[in-house]
Amino acid sequence: MRHLVRSRSELQKQVAELVEQRAAISEVLRAVANSPHDLQPIFDTILINATRLCGATYGGLLLFEEKGYRSVARRGPVNPVYAERWPLGLVEPIGPGDPVARLIESGSPVHIADLAADQAYLRRDPRIVALVELAGVRTCLLVPLLKNNELIGALGINREQVQPFTDRQIDLVTDFAAQTTIALESTRRERQYREAQMALAHANRIATMGQLSASISHEVNQPITAAVTYALAARRWLSAEPPDLGEVSEALDLIIKEGNRASDVIGRIRGLIKKAPPRKDVVFINDAILEVVALTRAEAANNDVLVRTQLAPGLPPVQGDRVQLQQVMVNLIVNAVQAMSGTGEGAHELKISIDAVPFESGVRVGVRDTGPGLSPESLSRLFEPFYTTKPEGMGMGLSICRSIIEAHSGRLWAIPCEPHGALFQFTIPAT
Ligand SMILES: Nc1ncnc2c1ncn2[C@@H]1O[C@H](COP(=O)(O)OP(=O)(O)OP(=O)(O)O)[C@@H](O)[C@H]1O
Ligand SMILES: [Mg+2]
Structure with missing residues (x-):
């Protein structure tokens, strides 16, 4: 009976632990999702959870570079003298026999039960001596960060007392290391994607200006x-x-x-x-529209297109990048002019009507033309990158417009009009 009670409480403890581990993992994943551009909050969440769940005093994260490794995050009551001598961001060369060197050699976790009994300490390796004597590290565990089997860094947790980590704790830190790699990779992709987007948006602006x-x-x-x-x-x-x-x-x-x-x-x-990198200005959409209309008016007139604006007074300002929002307007107007320039004269009045009205707590802008309108095929593909029906077109205009509007937390869509023409509308929430 006593045996049963014990195994039941043992089981309960295990379940509680598992629940806690799962909560920690989802907390880390949330941090990854919420912070696509900044790694620091993700590193912090990982270290907080890894140290807490493994009963460690300190935690640290390092990434390998050409000349050694760089400490990028730290957790725990670090001795100020140690922190000053080995600040975050410093690139450290890797000495032979250093625990980090052993990690590189084996590619697997390095677990040192007592750093004060380790060869590197006994050899008086200055950094290991400082770790033991200043930072108060005794038991230490270093787990590799692997990206496609390539070693990119290490996640470490340490204890002040000599008390080796259990296999389960080592597995747990290995899981956290895998998450760190995912975070690093997704931030890198996100950065590359943003850079490519910016370059494309810039190319599109220059091309449109050329038009x-x-x-x-x-x-x-x-x-x-x-x-x-x-x-x-x-x-x-x-x-x-x-x-x-x-x-x-x-x-x-x-x-x-x-x-x-x-x-x-x-x-x-x-x-x-x-x-220029995207900005967060206070934008009065009506002023921004009027500037764009002034810039495109002669182009429209050359194509016998009349441009009319109907801008509601007193619209709330929106927050965002004024130039990017103007780029969206220019693209929509140029598309409208181009759509109508092919319709043949005299068929009907060629007109672009631009309106801005309050929408929810923000604004809605519409650009409507009296051109040939949108076929079912083009309606479903308009916003695809490189979809174009123009001999000289790149097919990037609308796809860029949509990503700009979505980056402003708004929406952009197209509606076919009766008896002819197309209406493009976008919304931008107020600040
Ligand atoms: N106002 C419109 N009326 C009818 N068709 C349109 C209109 N605006 C866009 N389209 C269709 O959508 C396609 C994609 O437009 P998008 O602006 O993305 O590229 P593009 O104008 O062809 O090239 P560019 O990269 O130079 O802007 C156009 O080729 C055209 O077929
Ligand atoms: Mg276009």
């Missing part, structure tokens, strides 16, 4: 032409008998104004072309 070259030169030329006209007038007022200095001064004011206008236009275009 707008007629519009852009018109936008820049207009103030310059106006300034020249005012300058000619000023010269006439100056050579009049007597010279009319009042008029000259007024003309000069206008020249200054036009000069500033030209430089504003160039500044805006430069902003759209320049490669």
Whole structure:
């Protein structure tokens, strides 16, 4: 009977342990999912859980580099003198016989029951001496981090007292090491993906600006032409008998104004072309739309397309990257102009209507055209990368637009219109 009671409580203990381990593993996975760009919170969660579940005093994570290894995270009451001598981020060379060297050699966990009895300590290896005498490490366990069988680092846990880890604890740290590798890999992929996205978005901006070259030169030329006209007038007022200095001064004011206008236009275009990391600005969507419309108006006019805007006053500002949101608008407008330029003249009025209205707590923007509209095939493939029906198209415009809008926590979709035309709408939540 007593035996049964004991085995039952033993079982209960095991179940409790397993539940705790499972909770720890899901906590780590959550940290991986919640922090796609920053590894530090993931490392911290792993070390907190690994040390707690294995009854360890300290934990540490190191990654191998060409010249040695770098400590990237630490957990536990580290002695300040030790922390100052071996700060996080420092690259340490690997000495022969060092526990890390043994890990590299064997590719399997290194478990040292008492570091103070280890050859490296007895040899007075300065770092091992510091680990024992300053950091107070006695039992130590180092588990390899393996990526496709390649050793990339190690996860270590240590105890202040001499008390070897159980096989179960070693297995558990091995699991945590596997999760660390997954986190490292997924952050690296995420970073690569973001870099590729940024490069593509930039290429798309430049390509779209190229398509707008007629519009852009018109936008820049207009103030310059106006300034020249005012300058000619000023010269006439100056050579009049007597010279009319009042008029000259007024003309000069206008020249200054036009000069500033030209430089504003160039500044805006430069902003759209320049490669810059995404920002979180407060964006007044109506202003952003009006700027884009000014930039695309001549392009539309060249194609006999009329652009109309209907922007609700007092829309809440949204938070995001103004240039990227303008890039979405430019892409949608250019697509609309291109769709209509192929429809043949006189069939019907060619018109782009842009509206912005309140939506939930944010805004909804729509770009509608009176072009040929969307076939069922194109409707299902519009947002696919490289889907294009244009001889010169890259097919990246809408796919980039969608990723920009989704990065702003919004949505972008397309609706076919009756009797013809397409409507693209996107939402952006308010700040
Ligand atoms: N307003 C529209 N009306 C009809 N079809 C459209 C409209 N906008 C997009 N499309 C269709 O969707 C396709 C994909 O558009 P997307 O902007 O992604 O690429 P693209 O315009 O072909 O090339 P680019 O990379 O230069 O933008 C277009 O080729 C076209 O067939
Ligand atoms: Mg396009």
